[in-house]
Amino acid sequence: MAGAIAYVSRDTDGVQWKKLLEAGLGPLDFRTLKGGFGNTADVEVALAWKPDKGVLDSFKNLKLIVSLGMGVDHLLADNRVPEGVPITRIMDDGLVGQMSEYAIYWALRHHRDIDQYAELQRNQTWKPLDFVDTIHRRIGIMGLGTIGQDTARKFAQLGFPTAGWSRSPKSLPGIETFHGSDGLTKFLARSDILVAVLPLTRETHGILNAKTFARLPKGAYLINMARGGHVVDADLLAALDSGELSGAVLDVFNTEPLPADHPYWTHPKVHVTPHVAGATNPRTASPGVIENIKRLRAGQPLIHTVDPKSGY
Numbered sequence: 001m002a003g004a005i006a007y008v009s010r011d012t013d014g015v016q017w018k019k020l021l022e023a024g025l026g027p028l029d030f031r032t033l034k035g036g037f038g039n040t041a042d043v044e045v046a047l048a049w050k051p052d053k054g055v056l057d058s059f060k061n062l063k064l065i066v067s068l069g070m071g072v073d074h075l076l077a078d079n080r081v082p083e084g085v086p087i088t089r090i091m092d093d094g095l096v097g098q099m100s101e102y103a104i105y106w107a108l109r110h111h112r113d114i115d116q117y118a119e120l121q122r123n124q125t126w127k128p129l130d131f132v133d134t135i136h137r138r139i140g141i142m143g144l145g146t147i148g149q150d151t152a153r154k155f156a157q158l159g160f161p162t163a164g165w166s167r168s169p170k171s172l173p174g175i176e177t178f179h180g181s182d183g184l185t186k187f188l189a190r191s192d193i194l195v196a197v198l199p200l201t202r203e204t205h206g207i208l209n210a211k212t213f214a215r216l217p218k219g220a221y222l223i224n225m226a227r228g229g230h231v232v233d234a235d236l237l238a239a240l241d242s243g244e245l246s247g248a249v250l251d252v253f254n255t256e257p258l259p260a261d262h263p264y265w266t267h268p269k270v271h272v273t274p275h276v277a278g279a280t281n282p283r284t285a286s287p288g289v290i291e292n293i294k295r296l297r298a299g300q301p302l303i304h305t306v307d308p309k310s311g312y
């Protein structure tokens with residue numbers, strides 16, 4: 001039998017992954033964190049989500065690391081990820097669809113004043129509010145990778161003026177695009193609802209800070225479904241309290257789980273969800289992983305590879 005596959009995640013027991021991979025690859029020597037990795041020298045492929053520091057480095061014959069999330073910061077944060085071992089990430093249409101659903105749900109809820117109507121209902125008050133025309137609610141998608149592009153396209157289909165910002169220039173039909181630090185100021189100035197879907201890298205760490213919030217239109221709304229590390233929490237709380245921002249939806253946090261005493265939990269302008277905007281769906285993510293394991297074993301070039309230097 002070929003080398004072992006190690007499932008290095010605490011999120012699930014890995015049973016579904018084993019079944020799906022075996023359906024595509026035949027019987028596998030599949031080892032899990034829970035069941036124990038046995039002789040670590042046998043491990044050829046690691047499927048990893050937030051591995052403990054040094055675990056991947058203990059697999060001395062490792063040939064491939066598969067990130068079980070679309071983000072790879074959870075791997076690159078471990079400076080003992082073995083150098084030279086290729087890293088791939090999952091490309092999961094199921095996860096991408098969930099992420100855009102999440103952004104659209106919260107944007108529409110804000111756009112259509114649903115929280116205000118809920119409050120009015122609590123007081124048994126019948127009071128239609130002024131509405132903002134869709135063509136005047138400008139959506140800004142920060143990050144134009146696979147998720148950002150899908151989300152931007154769907155907002156544009158709903159009739160919202162939609163723009164995207166990325167590090168390097170991108171062109172997308174029906175979407176106004178901005179790039180680089182010059183483009184950022186212009187992009188922020190026209191974003192009434194800012195949706196963050198950036199990868200977390202050295203350059204994007206702390207990018208959602210006081211300076212950024214000050215460049216948004218007054219009363220802008222933030223949806224962060226990227227990483228908590230993008231946010232300077234004290235700056236976000238100050239921008240909410242001053243009215244610079246009208247609200248924030250946060251799915252990701254600097255510390256997860258969000259500590260029990262964190263002000264976000266009870267802030268009247270904050271909605272908290274526990275990093276669920278997009279969950280890896282083994283059914284939709286496994287075909288790409290099977291393809292890469294086949295390619296690895298046939299000595300062919302891998303797909304969905306990650307450049308550890310750029311961080312995505």
Ligand code: OXD
Binds near residue numbers: 069070
């Ligand atoms: C991911 C995530 O990176 O779920 O896929 O955060």
